[in-house]
Amino acid sequence: MTGRTITRAQLSDAVYQEVGLSRNESADLVEAVLAEITTSLAAGDAVKISSFGSFYVREKGRRMGRNPKTGEEVPILPRRVLVFRPSHVLKGRISTSLVNQPRTET
Amino acid sequence: MVRSELIARLAERNPHLYQRDIERIVSTIFEEISAALAQGDRVELRGFGAFSVKRRTARVARNPRTGAAVAVADKHIPFFKSGKELRERLNVPASGGET
Numbered sequence: 001m002t003g004r005t006i007t008r009a010q011l012s013d014a015v016y017q018e019v020g021l022s023r024n025e026s027a028d029l030v031e032a033v034l035a036e037i038t039t040s041l042a043a044g045d046a047v048k049i050s051s052f053g054s055f056y057v058r059e060k061g062r063r064m065g066r067n068p069k070t071g072e073e074v075p076i077l078p079r080r081v082l083v084f085r086p087s088h089v090l091k092g093r094i095s096t097s098l099v100n101q102p103r104t105e106t
Numbered sequence: 107m108v109r110s111e112l113i114a115r116l117a118e119r120n121p122h123l124y125q126r127d128i129e130r131i132v133s134t135i136f137e138e139i140s141a142a143l144a145q146g147d148r149v150e151l152r153g154f155g156a157f158s159v160k161r162r163t164a165r166v167a168r169n170p171r172t173g174a175a176v177a178v179a180d181k182h183i184p185f186f187k188s189g190k191e192l193r194e195r196l197n198v199p200a201s202g203g204e205t
Contacts, residue, residue: 006142006149018134019127029131034154036115040107042195048108052136080196084186097144098182
């Protein structure tokens with residue numbers, strides 16, 4: 001268990017190693033992939049990546065909430081939230097490799 | 107949008123790249139994220155979101171049909187929390203302007 005955090009830099013580096021584009025272009029392509037996913041979701045269109053998972057947009061209705069500090073009731077306006085549903089392949093891969101490895105929550 | 111459509115859109119915007127390379131770029135990205143999670147690592151993509159692994163402790167569940175108790179072992183599940191920018195993009199009206 002390493003407890004590392006992977007960022008764009010490692011993803012670009014992997015693309016650089018794997019595909020052989022320049023480092024700059026590799027970074028741009030990682031960004032482009034994230035941008036395409038974002039654009040699709042912003043348009044309300046789900047993104048499904050086989051053997052990884054799906055990103056869905058869910059519409060939430062208006063409801064009453066409460067300011068926990070003041071106890072005041074405030075309306076929570078209708079909004080759209082993102083839901084990620086991991087594929088069975090990804091879930092299976094993670095649960096088999098992390099079996100019996102207690103880990104503190106992130 | 108599914109994987110093949112994502113590849114097609116990227117290909118359209120990057121006519122100088124081979125489709126084969128775009129396919130490899132897309133699979134490399136998702137493979138890196140999956141491999142990191144399988145090691146228990148976290149993947150943080152500012153503005154987009156963060157993937158992490160959460161642990162579900164062992165519990166005794168019930169078969170809803172028969173009522174029989176079933177032991178469920180500890181398990182680890184992937185989790186995604188959307189980033190601030192992505193959340194905001196989801197809630198911007200198409201026209202812009204409004205709050």
